[in-house]
Amino acid sequence: MNKSVLFGALTIAGLAAGAAAAGTLDDVKARGKLNCGVTTGLAGFAAPNANGEWEGFDVAVCRAVAAAVLGDKNAVEFVPTTGKTRFTALASGEIDFLARNTTWTFSRDTDLKFDFVGINYYDGQGFMVPKALGVSSAKDLDGATVCIQTGTTTELNLADFFRSNNISYEPVPIETNAEGQQQYLAGACDTYTTDASGLASTRATFENPGDHVLLPEIISKEPLGPLVRHGDNEWGDITRWVLNALIAAEELGITSANIEEMASNTNNPEVARILGTEGTLGEMIGLDAEWAKRAIMAEGNYGEIFARNIGEETPIGLARGLNAQWTDGGLLYTPPFR
Amino acid sequence: MSDTHSESTTVSYVRTETIPQQAAPANAAGPAKWIKDNLFATWANSLLTVAAIYVIYLVLASTLPWIFGGVWSTGSLRECREVLDGATGACFSVLTERWNQLLFGFKYPTDQYWRPTVAFLLMFVAMAPVLFFDLPRKLLIVTGLFPFVAFWLIWGGTIWTPLFALLSVIVGYIVYSKLVARSFAAGFFGGIAAALVFFWLSGFIVPSLTPDEPFLEAVPSRDLGGYMLNMMLGVTCVSLSLPIGIALALGRQSSMPLIKWVSVIFIEFIRGVPLITLLFVANVMLAYFFPPGSGVDLFLRVVIMITMFSSAYIAEVIRGGLAALPKGQYEAADSLGLDYSQAMRLIILPQALKISIPGIVNIAVGLFKDTTLVSVISMFDLIGMIRGPILASTDWAGVYWELFGFAALIFFVVCYGISQYSQWLERRLATDHR
Amino acid sequence: MSTITDPQGGTFRLSMLLNDTRYRSTTLQVIAAIIIALTIGYLYSNLAANLEAAGLNISFAFLGSPAGYDIGQTLIEYDSQSSNLRAAFVGIINTLLVAFLACVTATVFGVFAGVLRLSNNWLVRKLMSFYVEIFRNIPVLIWILIIFTIMTVSMPAPNAFRGETPTSSMLFDAVAFTNRGVYIPAPVWGPGSLVVVATFVLSIIGIFAYRSYATKLLYDTGRLLPRFWPSVGLFFIPTILVFFIMGSPISLDYPALKGFNFRGGLQIGAPLIALWFALSIYTGAFIAENVRAGIQAVSKGQTEAAAALGLRSGRIMNLVVLPQALRVIIPPLISQYLNITKNSSLAILVGYADITATLGGITLNQTGRAIECVLLLMLFYLVISLLISAFMNVYNSSMKLKER
Secondary structure (H helix, E strand, O other): OHHHHHHHHHHHHHHHHHOOOOOHHHHHHHHOOEEEEEOOOEOOOEEEOOOOOEEOHHHHHHHHHHHHHHOOOOOEEEEEOOOOOHHHHHHOOOOOEEOOOOEOOHHHHHOOOEEEOOOOEEEOEEEEEEHHHOOOOHHHOOOEEEEEEEOEOHHHHHHHHHHHOOOOEEEEEEOOHHHHHHHHHOOOOOEEEEEHHHHHHHHHOOOOHHHEEEOOOOOOOEEEOOEEEOOOHHHHHHHHHHHHHHHHHHHHOOOOOOHHHHHHOOOOHHHHHHHOOOOOHHHHOOOOOOHHHHHHHHHOOHHHHHHHHOOOOOOOOOOOHHHOEHHHOOOEOOOOOO | OHHHHHHHHHOOOOOOOOOOOOOOOHHHOHHHHHHHHHOOOOHHHHHHHHHHHHHHHHHHHHHHHHHHOOEOOOOOHHHHHHHHOOOOOOEOHHHHHOHHHHHHOOOOOHHHOHHHHHHHHHHHHHHHHHHOOOOOHHHHHHHHHHHHHHHHHHHOEOOHHHHHHHHHHHHHHHHHHHHOOOOHHHHHHHHHHHHHHHHHHHHHHHHHHOOOOOOEOOOOHHHOOHHHHHHHHHHHHHHHHHHHHHHHHHHHHOOOHHHHHHHHHHHHHHHHOOHHHHHHHHHHHHHHHOOOOOOOOHHHHHHHHHHHHHHHHHHHHHHHHHHHOOHHHHHHHHHOOOOHHHHHHHHHHHHHHHHHHHHHHHHHHHHHHHHHHHHHHOOOEHHHHHHHHHHHOOOOOOOOHHHHHHHHHHHHHHHHHHHHHHHHHHHHHOOOOO | OOOOOOOOOOOOOOOHHHHOHHHHHHHHHHHHHHHHHHHHHHHHHHHHHHHHHHOOOOOOHHHHOEOOOOOOOOOOOOOOOOEHHHHHHHHHHHHHHHHHHHHHHHHHHHHHHHHHOOOOOHHHHHHHHHHHHHHHOOOHHHHHHHHHHHHHHHOOOHHHHOOOOOOOOOEOOOEEEEOOEEEEOEEEEOOOHHHHHHHHHHHHHHHHHHHHHHHHHHHHHOOOOOOHHHHHHHHHHHHHHHHHHOOOOEEEEOOEEEOOEEEOOEEEEHHHHHHHHHHHHHHHHHHHHHHHHHHHHOOHHHHHHHHHOOOOHHHHHHHHHHHHHHHHHHHHHHHHHHHHHHHHHHHHHOOOOOHHHHHHHHHHHHHOOHHHHHHHHHHHHHHHHHHHHHHHHHHHHHHOOOOO
């Protein structure tokens, strides 16, 4: 009897080992769902609303990828990850795609074996202080107690900034944004630091947002972008070009409202190539012709996504700044679709 | 003595009748005496009493107005503060507004809340015959069916998966009863193996039977949350860890060096590290140990780690119970010619487990409290909901006391209830006529 | 049950491996060994396959590279250029610090509450059992969060000490309670302070020597020397004398509000205080139960016998009840200490830089070396636990009742 247990275990082990990992695209198609890693909750970027549906800037990117690959923008399983778990979740295959304000750095790209597929938000680490403190520059923060939301590269930037300016500080690392707010509002720290977009998003939830200012210094470059596992270039290409399609759509004036019209009677050949009425771009990345059309229809083009989730009309109230199209003096510049 | 007494009966100043009984003096009976004895026996005692009354006053004076001034029906903190208008009072409206989120998490389909609720109520029926021996034994059928029904209710999806799981248990039992005549070990392991094989085989049939629109909508375990998650983790892990704990305890006592050392290393390792590091393992490491693409989800990984954790502690409690049995019991079993499994099943374990029950209940209470740690690894249990979505929302940022107070209360009720039950059981099981 | 008659002679059948008591245990162990080896091999091959698929490797080289982040409260020299290994050491020392502090205060709370639970005073008794039940039945995680929130929300910010009409003021102008921590005066060691410290240490030794001499004298001759006042005198007088003779070498550095924070003095950070207090008050409730059980375990006959010998109630406690109760109290007490050490890993909730927050938190985040960090973390806790268990075993065997 013990023998049969043994053989059973062996067989199961053998079968499991035989099911070797196929390409991510095939996995996602077979599963019918895209597993997308997002934050555990940052208003404007990724947070569940009152009905438990995820929405936000990063969420929209996930939905666009799902729409392009699976044809359904709701075929996404959102996996909340913390700063600690996101890389393991991606590396171990628990998620296919990580869209969680992750800074593109050298070591993450190389040592941790990930591929950043582009940049969807140019950010930088900033400081928020109460107006009453009378501080106008981060260099005046000598001796201050600083609350840091841990997780991204914040601690390292902060240490570098204070060291290079030869001033001291008292770090208080905080796990969640809610606890950071609590500490900061109670005066347990003089300043709160994280990515400037996150600060704006946090300030928007305060009772009196006007009592707090963001200091002018942006102490780091934080190009935030979605990432995938290194080595699966096919999947990397798909996600990279979905993101590019969203950005290019804004540049070319394709919106979710006029997309049908654009598809049927455009005389701009690049628009026609993106929307699949001309050329075989979809085929080249293993998708059908209308992949980009679906991606743009899902949540709109980059500008629409920005305006709806974090733009100046929203409580978050972020200006486009660096995140404007290159034609408007920003940094968004996609390679041509050709 | 007696003759002097009889002589003096005629003396006029000696009473011949007994004095009628009188009530005790006012300060030697009733509340006054009680107060004097229990509160003001000595001056040090009086001092303590005054200090205690002062402490009680301080606590009540600060909390009672806050509780009774509470506001129960506003949509956000700002509204609540407007209603209160500077008066002291709690914003309990966060509890009413987010009630469902606190209980079920924010992702569980809103129209399906009845499912976990039914499962929760069924749990009482299923646990009753285990907890109270006087109830009719037939109720144990409900207990046996409960895991499958609860699984189906909470996760939904096709009914065939839990049904086949149930069938494989039955198959396992049949194989066990066929083989047990030869030897218990053969029956036991054979039964388990048969059940596993049957369940594995059923995995090929179930997908073809699965309807496109199952009767109960499937809910992925990622969508579970709130207090429901604490409950599920607590109940699942305690019930799974009992048999493993018994096996480990027996393994640790085994005469076979290999079995013994494996058990010892496992138990000491698990007991030596904090649960939080095991949860880190579940969260960031365990995924690497499963076959690529197997997609074992976080809930299952956490259940595995917590079960390992509690089974090591339960094993130690049971080992204590085994060690407390007089050696004569073992020798008596041997002298009756019982083999190892018979001795254990019929003589040793029933007594050892009885001794261990209070300890096991303690572990269970501790484990239930420890399920709150999953909030650290981004699972949205009750505490995770409070620390994450609720306190981070624009509406309710800054409501701490109401939420923490609620969480504390709900845990207190359950844990205190269980510990009271354990004390009752201890009295009930005290058969040694001391 | 059929009895197995062991076969005479050498006819060996395969079924004997399971049915013959001579071979059965070996067979079972071989089977167990095979299953264990297969399981480990299976897990390891999965790990290797997964790591290879992800292009990762296991390497501890990151420990030597600069950590890059700062830590609020450190007891050893550390800055952002120190290595990750050093950051881990900072974490280890912080873990041990908070665990030690919490063990001491939890014992005080526990003994206090445990003894008072047996008090004659009904109100105090009820109050103490209320404390014990409330704290035992609510998760420590909730207590840590509650106490940390009390610290930050209810204590004044340093700002409240500022301005013409501050809303808060320092205690005796020396101690400041703020929501960033408690600031107390710190000693400044001038030249010659070593002599003062040495005198102090010597007088402590002197006190012990005197007391053991007094005891010896009492047992040998029956003469009773006063103990209390000479001890007090020895404790204070030599040190104070030397202090002034050396010209007051030790001065106090008082904290003062400068810039954003209090400067000078000794700062005990709010995260440390919150964690320390939460752990001690939570574990104190468990220790109270152990103490109560220990005292109640001493049979009443012992107290009565001691009373019959004419001992005063204080002496009954000291000489008869406590020595016997301690035997019962100490083993669970040590396992509570172990629990404190393990629960201190929840420091991550309050931003206290213990080992879980440095090695298992920021270092793990920044390097992405999850497997290595978690393994090292578990190793650390395992070593601590095994050390404490070993100590407990030594204690238990030394305290064992010497029976026949």
